[in-house]
Amino acid sequence: MNLLEKLHSEVASLSKSERKVADVILADPHGAIHKSIATLAQLADVSEPTVNRFCRTLGAKGYPDFKLQLAQSLVKGTPFVNRHVEQDDSIEDFTGKIFESTMAALNVTRKHIDIETLEQAIEALSQAKKISFFGLGASASVAHDAQNKFLRFDTPVMFSDDVLMQRMAAINSGPGDVIVFISHTGRTKALCEIAAIARQTKAKVLGITAFPSPLADECEMVLSTQVPEDTDVYMPMASRIAQLVLIDVLITGYTLRRGPDFRDKLRLIKESLRDSRFGKVDGV
Amino acid sequence: MNLLEKLHSEVASLSKSERKVADVILADPHGAIHKSIATLAQLADVSEPTVNRFCRTLGAKGYPDFKLQLAQSLVKGTPFVNRHVEQDDSIEDFTGKIFESTMAALNVTRKHIDIETLEQAIEALSQAKKISFFGLGASASVAHDAQNKFLRFDTPVMFSDDVLMQRMAAINSGPGDVIVFISHTGRTKALCEIAAIARQTKAKVLGITAFPSPLADECEMVLSTQVPEDTDVYMPMASRIAQLVLIDVLITGYTLRRGPDFRDKLRLIKESLRDSRFGKVDGV
DNA sequence: ATTATTTTTGTAATTTAATTACATTTATTG
DNA sequence: CAATAAATGTAATTAAATTACAAAAATAAT
CATH class of the missing domain: 3.40.50.10490 (Glucose-6-phosphate isomerase like protein; domain 1)
Incomplete structure (x- = not known):
């Protein structure tokens, strides 16, 4: 599970201030990776250590590590997933699925060779x-x-x-x-x-x-x-x-x-x- | 073009010290994203500002931004690069290259379909x-x-x-x-x-x-x-x-x-x- | 309801990291 | 082999992140 998914699934269990931080990040994740801890704290209206603690709660080593992981989870594509073709798929849909499934298969084969x-x-x-x-x-x-x-x-x-x-x-x-x-x-x-x-x-x-x-x-x-x-x-x-x-x-x-x-x-x-x-x- | 590809394609045009930095990063890109500028400078045997300049040369805003971009370009596990098989490749080497090239080809085909x-x-x-x-x-x-x-x-x-x-x-x-x-x-x-x-x-x-x-x-x-x-x-x-x-x-x-x-x-x-x-x- | 205790949050100090300005070295060219 | 340009390093500065600790809020127990 990547950081963004984790963030989504754990907002509920966060404390009040930490949720404020989460909200700011979820509102603009792409922007968040370029903000400093100070800016983010200000936007969320919390203190800097709160942001830091928030990062640790999510399993990161600290704020820079958190940004790194967030950046990685923002990379789009999510390729290599074996999704099935459905009856009402558009041409784009099933074309993408077939290519991705094939690539997924190659990936698996290579790993287990x-x-x-x-x-x-x-x-x-x-x-x-x-x-x-x-x-x-x-x-x-x-x-x-x-x-x-x-x-x-x-x-x-x-x-x-x-x-x-x-x-x-x-x-x-x-x-x-x-x-x-x-x-x-x-x-x-x-x-x-x-x-x-x-x-x-x-x-x-x-x-x-x-x-x-x-x-x-x-x-x-x-x-x-x-x-x-x-x-x-x-x-x-x-x-x-x-x-x-x-x-x-x-x-x-x-x-x-x-x-x-x-x-x-x-x-x-x-x-x-x-x-x-x-x-x-x-x-x- | 992502940062890693750019790095690959531009190593040639870098200065001596900057190339040392590039080598250290290319040797272990995954490790690099967790290093500080000081550690990296030490490993490459150059000064910290050199690392900083290196980042700017590659189009990043600074070192943290560079790490962010590097992290993003590492998400897919560095596949999709069309590397050529060499005479003295080990079996692992050329197997990896063939699988990766094939996946790269599929990726290109899908994009241009x-x-x-x-x-x-x-x-x-x-x-x-x-x-x-x-x-x-x-x-x-x-x-x-x-x-x-x-x-x-x-x-x-x-x-x-x-x-x-x-x-x-x-x-x-x-x-x-x-x-x-x-x-x-x-x-x-x-x-x-x-x-x-x-x-x-x-x-x-x-x-x-x-x-x-x-x-x-x-x-x-x-x-x-x-x-x-x-x-x-x-x-x-x-x-x-x-x-x-x-x-x-x-x-x-x-x-x-x-x-x-x-x-x-x-x-x-x-x-x-x-x-x-x-x-x-x-x-x- | 009020005190004790725990949890959460913030302030200020400290440490670490990154950047800048400038000096020095190294390469390049006439 | 100067003269100039480019590259690199040193030291100072600035910015960023983290820690330690104190205050506040929430929770539980009497």
Whole structure:
């Protein structure tokens, strides 16, 4: 709870003089942060120590600290809150909510990311003989995207959103191969079975999925993207974005691990794409 | 521009002693807001007036005002800064940078989003006889994802990452159809040509792409996702995320526009997927 | 109702912090 | 290598915040 909210909720329990101070501040919080304790005391018609005590009552160390906290609580935005879309939202409303929820999801994912697993995953990828990305439904496009990124390197990479193909590929994998399973829920039966098969071949199995979940159990390494989401009515949105950003992180780690000479190759690929574009070359 | 950003961008133009002050603050901005001018001067090994002058250089009224502004710019946890990944970054470092850059990109996109175009686009989609999503390379997976989302409704939807297929589909489109072109650069020649063809058929052409750009010129409606990015060495990451979130916004608008009875259908689809999963049903 | 006790508030003194004026040093240029 | 301008520091001044204590108000108990 920030200071301003606290102030609102505690005015009732303040003493008479302290409430006078609170009133002056609440009337113009933005102005208050530039007032000295003397000015504020005068405006509230109380003594300076009263203002000081008031600050301490609100949990601040003193008047300057109080102003600091007040200033911080006045910063507008209150972003990163996962608010649900309502039927009568205006376009601005739900657009803002979606962007904010997505950012909130990214924030949560970043905070809970397991660096150790990430390190293992990057290590495994950079030493892989072959890399595969498997996903179904909405997660298929995430897997597709991952393949697209890794296609720029010289390690063989495949992607599939077909259960039979995935099963066959899993059976034919072996030590040194990395198979990445992508799933929002981690509960898709077909994918769990395939992950189990893949593990028996001693291939490295990485899950980008919910934890805990049946799929996570089958994986050697798990990067968790569990994000609280309103999945009842709408479809997974924010969690899929989190998955994609995780893949961005993986590929960045992979690129860095492979060293600078590798980056020259990337530049070559970019140049080879130039002819298909109008002027000013850029990424795809 | 908040104080912290300003500080970052102006360190270069500061004098030697002032830069020492800046360094101390940048090393621990959160700590700085609780230091007195004397402590800070001591840490930076400069005199107190130097700190004071430093504050004025940054546009503050004095030291207390500077602290106030600094406190405010620290509220969001210092995200939203587009910092580049460096060769010797640790995993924590570049992970943080990627997440932050992505969030920064989303923030920029949200701010610059054209609500009017968005409204037109949602209107067009909800009345479409057929919806197509076209993209190439990395943007193909974005288009793929969009198709996946719209497949849950009763409007015919297609996706293609094949230039010939796209061309044929464009020729066979007509009034009432909506074709969405997705491209990071907006400079892919093949896609521009197809967009031009599509327009001649009187189909509604929506671009999710950079503006201004050759592709944007061919589109009736453009949702811009131009994001400053380090595209020289690595591949487009943040801008693709912005495109995906825009699609989330479009589909949310579409769903809301179609009304509550429509949402029951969504629930039916979800239930039909239940059998393919272990326990606790959820989105895909 | 009145006194004792606690709580609240204010006055004045003290301490701490920030700023100003001016001197000195350091860099810059002809 | 002067001469000038810019940058930095010292010391004095002013402003701000806090503390200690006393007075007043409110509450409780007899």
